[in-house]
Amino acid sequence: GAGVSQSPSNKVTEKGKDVELRCDPISGHTALYWYRQSLGQGLEFLIYFQGNSAPDKSGLPSDRFSAERTGGSVSTLTIQRTQQEDSAVYLCASSPTGGYYEKLFFGSGTQLSVL
């Protein structure tokens, strides 16, 4: 497809379990971003990948969160030992080169519910 693809669209898990969320950016885009939106909140920056540079992980809320990007394309966000406060919509975005004025193209998100 032409847009950013995220899977699954919905994920329900039990507290303490690990989850993996996947993002397929737009083909050719070198910059990839993860954000999350908790209920009633704005989008919160999590992590940013740009080409082969070291990722900006400054937004990851705890060491239970990690992300990787393989081959400069697909990215996986992993949350270990999930907590109820991790429940949110996790949004992935990409942009062509990560240029300062580039707009981000967002996927539809993964709704994560931790019971």
Place this chain on the structure above:
Amino acid sequence: DQQVKQNSPSLSVQEGRISILNCDYTNSMFDYFLWYKKYPAEGPTFLISISSIKDKNEDGRFTVFLNKSAKHLSLHIVPSQPGDSAVYFCAAKRARAGGTSYGKLTFGQGTILTVHP
């Protein structure tokens, strides 16, 4: 520490009238501002942006105004249409400094706009 604030959670407007969505920020290092629109079950889509060297940017029915001294920006939609009903997010970016990457946008909480036919 909410650096970008949208103090109106919702706004209701009649079709054909003007919609004005407001956004305030606290970080004087922000120099680029964007508005995104979000429909339910979809990701946000870019709407319009403005650099801090300007005070106005217009794109069709959408105009963004920036008042740097007041650290305030607003989005005007004229005329408003029912299809404009969505959540609108204000976002800000700061120039790279102290290791800050280009990747981080700071978003407000969003304003739900409802345009009635």
